[in-house]
Amino acid sequence: MKGTDSFNFKIEPWLTTDERPEYTTNIFDLLSRDMKLESEDHSATFSILRAPDWINVVPLTDNDEIILVEQYRYGIEMPTLELPGGMVDPGEDPLETSKRELLEETGFAGSEWFDLGKVSSNPAVLTNWTHTFLVKGCTKIQEQQLDGNERIIVHCIPLERFIDQIRSGEVHHSLVVAGMMKYILSEHYTF
Structure with a gap:
């Protein structure tokens, strides 16, 4: 519907602490992205594909x-x-x-x-x-x-x-x- 209010996201965002390229192709760059949830002092590494729009x-x-x-x-x-x-x-x-x-x-x-x-x-x-x-x-x-x-x-x-x-x-x-x-x-x- 036109004119409706935007959704109010409540989830805690993960913070990127480090990012490094693992592999590059003609379309994508495979990245390892280290991220952290501050409220839980929890960290993890995620595989991300960087691509052009x-x-x-x-x-x-x-x-x-x-x-x-x-x-x-x-x-x-x-x-x-x-x-x-x-x-x-x-x-x-x-x-x-x-x-x-x-x-x-x-x-x-x-x-x-x-x-x-x-x-x-x-x-x-x-x-x-x-x-x-x-x-x-x-x-x-x-x-x-x-x-x-x-x-x-x-x-x-x-x-x-x-x-x-x-x-x-x-x-x-x-x-x-x-x-x-x-x-x-x-x-x-x-x-």
Whole structure:
């Protein structure tokens, strides 16, 4: 509801006493983070993944179709149907990243952009945020510009069909579901 008071968190925060890198990859830095609960004089070490922020784009055509990307996901070893998205490059604004990723992955661009907010990607272990942008008036203006490991098939389907695929569990990528929820709860959703 609009206008409701913010939640008042009461849990004691853990304090970081030390942090050291354990391993670095092309996407994540694995950190060991020593933390302490002062009230209990209790300490523990946690594994944390430091990652750049990510973006998701909800791209809509004037015909109420959504532009989606089908890709193979190595973690779950199966294909997924997703919103276009990617990593925010160092020094890049999330909106710039969204425009770049949409164009590179799909060849589409849009005319009206709206910031739908951000979600913590997985606050249990990840340090980053995922920003979601809505873009309306999308049309194809060029061919895809994929990097060496990307294999993406672009699909344009009715928006309501995609929402049904989320409802049924056929679309299960958590950040895609969260991005769509941000859209559905926004003032821009009109169904």
